[in-house]
């Protein structure tokens with residue numbers, strides 16, 4: 001499912017109108033009717049539904065929606081909240097059809113009357129402003145949104161909650177706080193950003209007849225269960241452990257053995273054929289007691305922390321993950337530098353490894369074997385040298401710029417994880433829940449991703465599948481047996497088998 005900017009949505013509309021000959025008024029009829037059908041699924045028969053109608057095409061959708069619900073016997077009040085002269089084009093046509101159907105249209109002239117109507121509504125439908133929002137809300141939309149947000153009734157937005165920008169990068173706005181948003185045709189970027197996502201509530205996308213042929217396809221999509229089922233590698237009956245990849249995990253220390261232990265176990269639970277852990281000698285007993293299936297490569301250490309190792313010993317592996325619990329001393333920086341320069345296999349870098357790699361970005365750029373970086377927002381801010389708030393206002397743009405300019409796969413983790421290829425293709429994984437907001441879950445993800453890197457034909461598919469399986473496992477566990485409060489990284493590892501049964 002594509003994710004679009006406002007401009008990409010307009011382009012798709014225009015191509016459909018100009019090249020396929022679908023007229024705008026037909027698309028509007030389709031959008032309004034589909035939105036009405038979606039509203040029907042969220043309301044009771046006896047609910048008093050108040051539709052707020054603005055000046056542009058979003059308002060046009062509102063006229064169609066109000067007429068459709070009235071035709072179907074719902075209690076609807078349609079309120080036009082802008083002056084008559086502001087309504088034109090397709091929206092005006094649908095206003096005329098609405099009025100010709102003999103349905104009453106209320107106008108916002110008396111604020112008290114309008115407030116009373118809002119207060120007695122069970123459902124508010126916002127068809128005031130969609131992707132055409134331009135700058136901060138102006139009067140009267142600003143006051144209407146404020147009033148609407150004070151009501152305790154159900155709020156449903158059409159396409160976008162009024163005032164919420166469609167694109168990233170805008171933080172100063174007042175927005176309608178929807179319980180549900182019925183998105184027209186394609187998800188807008190702001191449905192995935194931490195500062196705009198909460199305004200959407202539950203999201204439902206409706207299809208309105210725009211030919212898929214004219215869509216700006218594939219460069220920014222949501223990765224879904226069907227994609228996982230289609231691309232997750234199958235385990236052949238004749239396969240042997242070598243067919244599923246030999247993975248190496250470098251990291252951990254005497255005082256931080258846990259991170260690497262969970263990464264190793266997660267990699268094995270995700271199908272890696274063989275997993276070796278390279279860690280400080282003194283950390284091996286505690287790691288091996290948790291992961292009996294792994295083999296070990298003892299590394300030189302000082303005060304329990306890794307100090308370095310000959311990189312030749314690592315060349316025999318098909319993929320390497322480094323950084324979890326490895327520490328930040330200067331010897332580690334040297335090891336990272338050697339890995340980048342000499343190790344000729346795919347390399348995933350997480351946690352402390354990301355801290356170290358900031359100084360080694362030039363080495364990253366010249367490396368020919370693939371590199372995957374898996375930062376959370378704080379680590380990504382460190383890598384870019386920008387504040388977290390700025391990076392998270394425009395995560396799609398920052399991810400793309402970083403991945404393309406340094407030639408890496410970037411997995412920017414969070415409730416909506418954005419996976420970007422070195423070519424700039426972006427996929428979003430929205431699986432998972434707040435049960436994952438706990439130490440160690442990122443280490444589990446690194447292990448899963450290493451296993452996917454070893455087994456998948458397409459790196460991008462493998463990374464997306466890994467993120468999806470990680471999040472879905474948390475969802476399965478919290479639905480069935482665990483709480484979000486109590487979920488542990490190790491529970492996620494134990495739940496992986498269940499997810500692979502479902503999605504393989």
Ligand SMILES: NC(=O)C1=CN([C@@H]2O[C@H](COP(=O)(O)OP(=O)(O)OC[C@H]3O[C@@H](n4cnc5c(N)ncnc54)[C@H](O)[C@@H]3O)[C@@H](O)[C@H]2O)[C@@H](O)CC1
Nearest residue numbers: 028055056057058129130131132133134135136137138159
């Ligand atoms: N062919 C199309 O373009 C289709 C568009 N559709 C709908 O049309 C919407 C886009 O329509 P428009 O381009 O007309 O844009 P909108 O309807 O989102 O908004 C444009 C109107 O809002 C006013 N406005 C903009 N910023 C404002 C602000 N900050 N404060 C107060 N008023 C403001 C403008 O003056 C203009 O009258 C979509 O979101 C979707 O709901 C659907 O009908 C499907 C087809």
Ligand SMILES: Nc1ncnc2c1ncn2[C@@H]1O[C@H](COP(=O)(O)OP(=O)(O)O)[C@@H](O)[C@H]1O
Nearest residue numbers: 376414415432433434436437439440441442443
């Ligand atoms: N609220 C949330 N909803 C969905 N996924 C989440 C949420 N919070 C965290 N996650 C996921 O949990 C993982 C946390 O990774 P990270 O912050 O690196 O943890 P750690 O460093 O403790 O291992 C990421 O995969 C992230 O996407």
Ligand SMILES: [K+]
Nearest residue numbers: 126129158160
């Ligand atoms: K709206």
